[in-house]
Amino acid sequence: MEKTLTLFGCMDKNLALREEQPAPLIAKSTPNAKRGFERWDRSNCMSIMIMKYNIPEAFMGIESKKIARANSFLDKIKKCFAKNNKVEMTSFLTSLMLVKYKGQGNIREYIMEIFHVTSRLKALKINLSDELFVLMVLVSFPP
Structure with a gap:
């Protein structure tokens, strides 16, 4: 969706998204x-044509023939694709708890992968201390 909004801005076609209907x-x-x-x-x-082209109706759950304004269409799409932060948090926490180093590959890349998961958790406002991060990395290594 962000790519589509960027496209509108570049084409100077985002007037309907920036301003109310006159x-x-x-x-x-x-x-x-x-x-x-x-x-x-x-x-x-x-705007409506480009959004309809980029998002198949099967995913939208919206009857596109009833859409008259780009803003309302965009709002309905956002509601359909609203993120459930709890599910995302659970997924990241589970992957962080279950990750194990298998002895293959670069250890640095493995640690960066774990760091990426913790940074995603920070974006969801779950802050893990550096000490906990180090502990998670150490526990994930084989004995």
Whole structure:
């Protein structure tokens, strides 16, 4: 999803994601208001088309024909793909507890792999002390 949002920014098509929908046009609308509405509407249509192309409907769980605004579409996609931090924490903690050095490969790379898991846990606001990290590494080595 981040790649798609970056693409919108590079193409200058993220107007519909940055700004709210302008007021509907009326007969007395100024040419400047008409131009602004047309820019926003084009940005909205392009954003929706690109998002629909990049995310298959089977994964979205959203009927794409009902989508009228890129912002609401993006919000629905975010809800569908919301991360469950507890599951992610459990997964990282389990892998940290069960990791064992098998005697093959570079020890430095192995330690960096464990460090990567602990840094992911820190990103989830679970701070492990350096002493615990060292202990986890030492315990994972064979006797």
